[in-house]
Amino acid sequence: xxxxxxxxxxxxxxxxxxxxxxxxxxxxxxRCLYSERPGHTLRATALVHEAYMRLIDADVxxxxxxxxxxxxxxxxxxxxxxxxxxxxxxxRGGGNEQVPLDEAVLVGPEAAAIVTDLDDALQKLAAxxxxxxxxxxxxxxxxxxxxxxxxxxxxxxxxxxxxWKLAKAWLLREMGxxxx
Amino acid sequence: VESAERWRRVEELFYxxxxxxxxxxxxxxxQARGGDTELLREVQSLLNSSExxxxxxxxxxxx
Numbered sequence: 001x002x003x004x005x006x007x008x009x010x011x012x013x014x015x016x017x018x019x020x021x022x023x024x025x026x027x028x029x030x031r032c033l034y035s036e037r038p039g040h041t042l043r044a045t046a047l048v049h050e051a052y053m054r055l056i057d058a059d060v061x062x063x064x065x066x067x068x069x070x071x072x073x074x075x076x077x078x079x080x081x082x083x084x085x086x087x088x089x090x091x092r093g094g095g096n097e098q099v100p101l102d103e104a105v106l107v108g109p110e111a112a113a114i115v116t117d118l119d120d121a122l123q124k125l126a127a128x129x130x131x132x133x134x135x136x137x138x139x140x141x142x143x144x145x146x147x148x149x150x151x152x153x154x155x156x157x158x159x160x161x162x163x164w165k166l167a168k169a170w171l172l173r174e175m176g177x178x179x180x
Numbered sequence: 181v182e183s184a185e186r187w188r189r190v191e192e193l194f195y196x197x198x199x200x201x202x203x204x205x206x207x208x209x210x211q212a213r214g215g216d217t218e219l220l221r222e223v224q225s226l227l228n229s230s231e232x233x234x235x236x237x238x239x240x241x242x243x
Contacts, residue, residue: 128187166194169230 015071017055022075024051029079045143048072066144066152070134073142080141081119084112114175121174125167132167135160186219193223198230 028047051072052065118140126133131153138149139160146164150157193212197205205227213220 162195165198165230166191166226169194169226173225173229 017068018071018075021051021055021068021072022078024055025072025075026079029076029083048076048143066148069142069144069148070138070152073138073144076143077119077137077141080115084115084119087112117175118171121171124174125170129167131155132163132170135163136167136171139164189219190222190226193219194226194230197223197227202231 025047028050048069052068056065056068122133122136125136134153135149138144138152139146142149144152146157146160150160153160193209196212197209200208206224209220209223213223
């Protein structure tokens with residue numbers, strides 16, 4: 001069993017879990033995204049934690065937990081971008097709202113546009129500075145705390161904090177003012 | 181496209197300027213840029229963008 005191998009210290013086993021984690025998150029996300037209630041919000045943080053509880057549900061080393069969240073953050077980003085791409089085609093623009101980038105992604109036409117813009121900008125940032133792009137992915141899409149992000153990337157929380165500020169400024173500039 | 185070295189310089193100045201009082205930042209950057217106007221502009225625009233972030237982060241969600 002992959003989960004047991006992973007707990008036994010095999011990091012490779014967790015990478016093989018990616019499809020499983022992706023699948024579980026997707027299922028949880030769909031429950032929110034496609035629910036009949038309009039305005040229902042999806043919080044990446046809550047979903048990732050729920051997936052963790054369902055799939056792992058055990059005491060694991062802190063380092064391993066961080067690794068799980070790193071994979072989940074990647075999966076979450078993919079899910080949200082797929083969903084957003086499917087839903088932005090119909091309607092774009094109209095708002096001039098600035099993204100705070102402090103709360104995990106929400107749903108709606110405006111939010112969907114933000115997710116795809118953010119994904120594009122993040123790919124550009126990754127080309128310049130992959131670590132900052134990882135930090136954003138973990139904090140924003142994975143809902144990790146500064147400390148968890150620091151553990152996942154094996155850097156200090158102070159570095160995470162500092163680089164997140166720069167990454168955010170860079171991304172907001174890259175994404176530009178959202179005007180109709 | 182940023183070269184790695186240049187990006188490192190931008191980072192340094194950005195972090196250093198953030199530590200300062202907002203009024204002190206322009207003078208610091210003016211002095212630190214070493215005649216490099218592009219560098220100054222790059223850091224300044226990131227700082228502006230970062231202030232914008234902060235301002236918006238303090239705005240309570242409208243929904």
